[in-house]
């Protein structure tokens with residue numbers, strides 16, 4: 001169909017009642033480098049929506065360690081520090097101890113959080129550091145092109161487990177949330193996903209709750225998000241979301257693992 | 265005159281940190297410098313509100329420094345050789361992201377777990393970068409307990425002037441020995457808003473990003489060039505050293521830190537025997553006092569460099585004199601401290617009897 005009057009058409013489309021997507025003001029208007037269909041993009045968007053809705057853009061500092069999301073600071077319009085691989089929780093400790101009245105978050109992959117940075121994560125949790133850890137569990141090392149992660153599930157093929165992960169020699173997939181939940185310093189541990197619209201909504205709610213707990217000074221909050229890596233899983237985005245649903249979530253069940261008692 | 269006390273080097277450094285209004289100390293115990301974190305744990309928070317945190321490792325400690333320094337705060341750590349090795353990755357990030365901080369290495373004997381006795385085997389690691397990539401620390405070498413205290417304030421001034429990590433390179437003996445020290449007055453902790461510091465995006469300004477990641481080679485080269493310009497400026501403005509008896513000197517004894525005191529004694533003994541010996545003590549190891557060595561090299565018969573290692577600073581001395589005079593080395597390793605007598609004896613063997 002040839003369109004003579006584009007302006008009229010655009011006006012028609014941008015009517016508020018037709019709006020299906022709006023970029024939060026806290027997310028910069030630039031192209032994301034993430035692969036098509038990658039969960040990182042979704043999490044960035046909903047987290048920045050939370051920051052916008054809570055009105056805390058000027059009071060939050062983020063830490064982006066090495067991993068696919070190391071460039072989070074190119075998208076999130078908040079003050080940010082890039083961290084060495086695995087050291088996000090130590091860097092966040094330094095920030096939060098200096099600026100206890102500000103919100104602080106880290107945004108970490110599974111390799112970063114549970115392998116090379118396992119010690120930093122564990123001890124920040126055990127000290128009850130009052131910040132939010134957003135933990136993207138995509139069961140592989142995304143940035144370095146698909147090696148085995150601590151969260152790679154049994155039998156899963158990666159470039160360094162080409163015959164499938166064999167727990168006898170490669171260890172078992174690590175459930176870091178369950179591992180730290182019993183620690184007294186840990187306030188909130190939840191596992192969510194972004195593979196369906198409903199799950200995206202739930203994840204957003206969890207992120208908001210975690211920031212509210214931080215405001216109350218309750219301690220360490222971990223929001224694990226079971227995510228996808230279509231590129232390294234060698235799947236289409238839809239196939240990868242189905243894989244999350246049918247293979248990963250059964251091993252990593254969604255829901256709250258620890259919730260603080262909040263006096264109303 | 266300020267308050268005078270008899271203190272261990274490590275304690276003087278800790279006390280000076282409190283008095284300099286330092287905001288945070290993150291560290292991990294290791295001999296021979298654990299007195300620093302013990303002293304601060306006892307004294308600092310109650311006196312100034314300074315944050316003192318025992319980290320889970322030196323790896324964590326240096327990254328806590330990164331976070332705190334990134335907020336524009338005065339953050340420091342101390343350790344000894346194996347712990348400093350663990351901090352190298354973090355220091356490389358800090359140098360690249362151009363954050364100010366202070367650390368002290370109370371050098372012990374190595375390699376490996378080594379010994380807890382004093383040594384200077386970490387000179388190369390301190391002055392040549394230490395971690396990956398082209399970067400430098402500004403390195404101060406105290407030679408008594410007074411300087412262990414004085415270099416804290418100076419170190420932070422330089423760290424913030426250049427937005428670069430500054431290292432105090434001392435050794436186990438300087439950390440452990442007690443001497444009289446005149447303490448500086450107590451300064452208030454003040455919060456300064458730096459335009460580069462991440463304290464929450466300004467309401468009417470751009471967000472701040474602290475990073476060492478620059479994927480574009482041209483951009484990364486630009487960062488490197490900026491760092492190199494900074495190091496050049498340090499070479500022009502920050503060189504510090506001390507000399508004695510240079511006027512009539514035919515020979516020079518040079519050493520840094522604790523050994524420079526022993527070398528001074530050896531010089532005195534030598535002068536009693538009629539040898540015209542002068543003395544140069546580099547105080548900044550990076551930037552190295554190149555010019556003074558180049559100058560004296562024109563008029564002396566030789567330089568003896570003495571260190572508690574296998575010969576590290578001597579390479580910088582040789583670079584400085586560039587063949588203009590003879591440079592010899594005498595050293596002890598693994599925690600053994602040389603005596604003035606053995607230094608003089610070796611000097612005689614090398615320069616007098618061979619003449």
Ligand SMILES: Cc1ncc(C[n+]2csc(CCOP(=O)(O)OP(=O)(O)O)c2C)c(N)n1
Pocket residue numbers: 066067068069085108109110111112113136138140141142143144149
């Ligand atoms: C000290 C160090 N070791 C290894 C690397 C290489 N490296 C970069 S990202 C990465 C894994 C990232 O995986 P993950 O944390 O799961 O994040 P994702 O990319 O999947 O989001 C590795 C091993 C590095 N940058 N630094």
Ligand code: SF4
Pocket residue numbers: 033034035038039040068138142143228229230231232
């Ligand atoms: S490699 Fe995987 S995790 Fe990284 S952006 Fe692509 S899909 Fe996402």
